[in-house]
Amino acid sequence: MELKAILDYQEIDKKLFSLEQSLAKDPNKQKCAQLNQTARDSQVKSNQLEEQASAIIKEMDELQKTIASTKKHGLEVLKADPEKMDEDEIDELLNRKERVASNLTLLDKRLTKLAETINQILSEFNRTIKLYNDAKVQYQKFKAAYDQKVSELQPQMNAIKTELTALAKKVDKETLEKYNKKREDKIFPVYVQLVGNACGRCRMELSASAISKLKSEHMLTCENCRSIIYYL
Numbered sequence: 001m002e003l004k005a006i007l008d009y010q011e012i013d014k015k016l017f018s019l020e021q022s023l024a025k026d027p028n029k030q031k032c033a034q035l036n037q038t039a040r041d042s043q044v045k046s047n048q049l050e051e052q053a054s055a056i057i058k059e060m061d062e063l064q065k066t067i068a069s070t071k072k073h074g075l076e077v078l079k080a081d082p083e084k085m086d087e088d089e090i091d092e093l094l095n096r097k098e099r100v101a102s103n104l105t106l107l108d109k110r111l112t113k114l115a116e117t118i119n120q121i122l123s124e125f126n127r128t129i130k131l132y133n134d135a136k137v138q139y140q141k142f143k144a145a146y147d148q149k150v151s152e153l154q155p156q157m158n159a160i161k162t163e164l165t166a167l168a169k170k171v172d173k174e175t176l177e178k179y180n181k182k183r184e185d186k187i188f189p190v191y192v193q194l195v196g197n198a199c200g201r202c203r204m205e206l207s208a209s210a211i212s213k214l215k216s217e218h219m220l221t222c223e224n225c226r227s228i229i230y231y232l
């Protein structure tokens, strides 16, 4: 029956599947994925820091303008001649001097605070860039190790694929398509035997009615793991 051809195919395909799995689970490959993520995160972070820094620089510019105009105002206050003033006007002049001085102190404090913040952002930016660069260098190292493994396994995988192409000719198109679909979904082995009264892949016990259906129809999709249980 047709099942023999696909089982022969699967037997050879098992070797390919296991090589593919060993590549997929390769620690160097996983490390590459992590480092890629680190590089992407660092990029996002450095963009955010750049935006923050430019907002602060803008605020500092405006603050410096305010400081300049406050100082200008202060100079005008200083130019006033108390000799020509009455007592109230002198009081008012002293008040204005005090206000200018206290405003300038506050503005200076704010400017110092902003300068501190911008320094913090700058050092965080430098750390982030270093993280990004280190991740890139590390990535190259792990990528090379992974590529090395791929190139070592490639001849073996190609030989299996050639063998599979020949075996595939004996399998009907519909069966092969169904098989490949399950394989892509990592339902593997696609075809499994009944072990006792259980699925040969996930070991889920089948009901009595499922067993009798399997025995009459020779094939049954496992409700749990989606493998095809066969019974010859």
Ligand SMILES: [Zn+2]
Binding pocket: 199, 200, 201, 202, 203, 204, 222, 223, 224, 225, 226, 227
């Ligand atoms: Zn199962």
